[in-house]
Amino acid sequence: MTPDTPLIIDDITLQSRLFLGTAGYPSPDILRQAIEASNPGLITVSLRRENAAGKGQDFWGIIKDMNVPVLPNTAGCFTAQEAITTAEMAREVFETNWIKLEVIGDDYLLNPDPFDLLKAAEALTNKGFNVFPYMTDDLILAQRLSDIGCKILMPWGAPIGSGKGLNNPYALQTMRDRFTGHTLVVDAGLGAPSHAAQAMEMGFDAVLLNTAVSKAADPVAMARAFAQATTAGRSAFRAGIIAPQSSARASTPMLDKPFWHQG
Amino acid sequence: MTMTQQNIAIIGAGIIGMMCARTLRDQGHTVTLYNKDGFPSTSSASYIAGGMLAPYSEIDHMTPDFIGACLHSIDLWRDFIKPRPDVHFTDKGSLLIAHQEDLHMLQRFAHHLPNDENKNVWETLSRPQLEDKESALPSKFQQGLWLKQEAAIHPQNVISALHDEFTQDEGMTLIAQSVTPNDIAGHFDHIIDARGDGAMHDDQNLRGVKGEIAIVHNPDVTFTHTVRIMHPRYPLYIVPRRDHVYMIGATQIETSQDDALSLRSAMELLSTLYSLHPSFADAKILGFHTGIRPSYSDNLPRITQRDNIITCNGTYRHGILLAPSLAEGVANAVQGTKINPIYTKPLPNRTQKVA
Numbered sequence: 001m002t003p004d005t006p007l008i009i010d011d012i013t014l015q016s017r018l019f020l021g022t023a024g025y026p027s028p029d030i031l032r033q034a035i036e037a038s039n040p041g042l043i044t045v046s047l048r049r050e051n052a053a054g055k056g057q058d059f060w061g062i063i064k065d066m067n068v069p070v071l072p073n074t075a076g077c078f079t080a081q082e083a084i085t086t087a088e089m090a091r092e093v094f095e096t097n098w099i100k101l102e103v104i105g106d107d108y109l110l111n112p113d114p115f116d117l118l119k120a121a122e123a124l125t126n127k128g129f130n131v132f133p134y135m136t137d138d139l140i141l142a143q144r145l146s147d148i149g150c151k152i153l154m155p156w157g158a159p160i161g162s163g164k165g166l167n168n169p170y171a172l173q174t175m176r177d178r179f180t181g182h183t184l185v186v187d188a189g190l191g192a193p194s195h196a197a198q199a200m201e202m203g204f205d206a207v208l209l210n211t212a213v214s215k216a217a218d219p220v221a222m223a224r225a226f227a228q229a230t231t232a233g234r235s236a237f238r239a240g241i242i243a244p245q246s247s248a249r250a251s252t253p254m255l256d257k258p259f260w261h262q263g
Numbered sequence: 264m265t266m267t268q269q270n271i272a273i274i275g276a277g278i279i280g281m282m283c284a285r286t287l288r289d290q291g292h293t294v295t296l297y298n299k300d301g302f303p304s305t306s307s308a309s310y311i312a313g314g315m316l317a318p319y320s321e322i323d324h325m326t327p328d329f330i331g332a333c334l335h336s337i338d339l340w341r342d343f344i345k346p347r348p349d350v351h352f353t354d355k356g357s358l359l360i361a362h363q364e365d366l367h368m369l370q371r372f373a374h375h376l377p378n379d380e381n382k383n384v385w386e387t388l389s390r391p392q393l394e395d396k397e398s399a400l401p402s403k404f405q406q407g408l409w410l411k412q413e414a415a416i417h418p419q420n421v422i423s424a425l426h427d428e429f430t431q432d433e434g435m436t437l438i439a440q441s442v443t444p445n446d447i448a449g450h451f452d453h454i455i456d457a458r459g460d461g462a463m464h465d466d467q468n469l470r471g472v473k474g475e476i477a478i479v480h481n482p483d484v485t486f487t488h489t490v491r492i493m494h495p496r497y498p499l500y501i502v503p504r505r506d507h508v509y510m511i512g513a514t515q516i517e518t519s520q521d522d523a524l525s526l527r528s529a530m531e532l533l534s535t536l537y538s539l540h541p542s543f544a545d546a547k548i549l550g551f552h553t554g555i556r557p558s559y560s561d562n563l564p565r566i567t568q569r570d571n572i573i574t575c576n577g578t579y580r581h582g583i584l585l586a587p588s589l590a591e592g593v594a595n596a597v598q599g600t601k602i603n604p605i606y607t608k609p610l611p612n613r614t615q616k617v618a
Binding site for chain 1 (some may be wrong): 323324496517519611
């Protein structure tokens with residue numbers, strides 16, 4: 001098998017296909033260790049809750065020291081306008097035109113709002129951002145986002161932080177099959193490394209997660225486990241997974257049995 | 264053990280400085296206490312702290328090797344309050360509850376607690392058991408966790424009580440002046456640097472983590488346990504004080520700017536109270552307070568020594584909880600005896616990842 005090509009976004013070669021969120025770790029040092037253990041392709045950070053200004057060693061300093069590409073997000077925004085303003089602030093603070101666009105429609109389940117998402121994505125694309133939209137797994141929404149110029153699509157696996165894995169593998173597979181030229185990332189809802197492997201086996205380009213690692217009993221070990229699962233899933237996808245069938249088929253001819261029992 | 268009496272300066276009159284002063288004074292040393300804005304200090308992070316002595320509730324915020332020191336500290340607090348009846352202290356344990364939609368957080372949290380077959384440390388409470396502990400809890404709270412060994416102390420009571428003692432103690436000198444250890448080096452046998460976030464200019468390893476709390480008065484309901492409501496972003500505790508006064512806090516925001524609290528934080532704190540019991544709708548707000556928790560990148564405290572300067576800092580969320588134990592550690596450093604190794608671990612490197 002030919003060696004895998006790395007994921008490249010805007011001429012930046014990402015070190016891996018695991019994208020990691022940076023919220024909710026027990027300490028900045030545990031976050032640093034988790035990043036070192038899992039070697040993520042990029043890390044997401046939220047601008048809204050924290051404040052970039054500060055004395056001494058602050059959280060941003062730790063993030064910037066990691067030398068991993070940063071994808072700022074608009075977590076906590078409920079309208080297109082809010083998300084656009086946050087994205088513009090993030091562009092200044094982090095000096096990147098990448099933005100993970102999150103426009104939340106429901107306060108409790110944190111469902112993405114597809115309508116304001118599309119509105120904000122169009123406005124930000126026109127302003128020169130590379131938009132990474134956090135979206136539902138709806139095919140038409142994917143089409144509309146693609147129409148306005150999104151090359152990256154990030155459908156959810158399940159609601160943020162739920163850890164339920166891929167709630168609708170059919171919809172995700174359909175999107176993968178339809179948008180072959182796009183960079184597709186399963187974002188949110190992953191709980192176990194097997195969920196990450198499953199998404200990668202389906203041919204997704206990357207997975208993005210946060211809570212499953214940050215709230216694990218041992219976040220550093222869990223970050224490593226997700227990195228391994230992501231790599232395993234990617235390798236399996238490239239290796240070609242056998243199609244399932246209903247009847248059993250022995251993998252080895254059984255020499256200890258009379259041949260007329262075989263076949 | 265015989266000890267020579269030393270002339271010791273302590274900089275900072277937050278909970279760490281005050282408890283170090285008390286411990287060293289009790290050991291017979293002469294203590295001079297400096298504080299940049301007078302006495303009692305009202306600007307320290309500890310003055311507005313909740314005072315939860317809750318190592319198991321905070322298990323996600325420290326490493327397991329700290330549990331022993333925390334439990335020892337709670338015992339030291341228990342000894343501390345015996346001759347000081349004005350200091351409000353409760354040790355009935357903490358209750359952890361969650362709204363129906365957040366029950367998974369309670370279950371996830373229970374997985375992080377130590378295995379405890381004999382239920383000495385914690386147990387799951389059914390609705391009748393919860394009601395037995397706090398009869399006012401609305402029926403929507405159907406289950407909870409009881410962390411039995413946890414306690415709470417009122418930090419302002421502690422600081423006031425010690426302040427009264429110190430002002431009557433001829434062996435103590437209190438100086439309202441902003442100094443650094445270098446300013447007074449040479450004048451003392453030992454200098455204890457307990458400046459907390461006040462040392463951030465000198466110590467690049469320290470960062471600030473802002474906390475915001477609300478204090479309310481609600482005569483219409485009685486809670487007697489520290490109650491933690493599971494919240495997606497940070498642990499929120501409701502701590503009952505005397506006379507139906509309740510503290511709720513604290514938020515946790517990565518910033519060193521000690522400005523006013525945000526409207527969002529105020530709403531989160533108050534709506535959490537209201538969601539705990541509807542009678543809080545008519546509670547009177549006594550105040551909002553903010554503070555900066557001095558923190559190292561692993562959120563764990565340190566005692567470090569350089570010549571005759573002993574620094575105790577980085578207490579993060581755990582200043583009140585660990586103050587008596589850290590004061591013991593500092594006293595050991597003064598005497599040249601062994602300090603609990605959890606306080607002397609090297610700071611984590613800010614190593615750069617190899618790209």
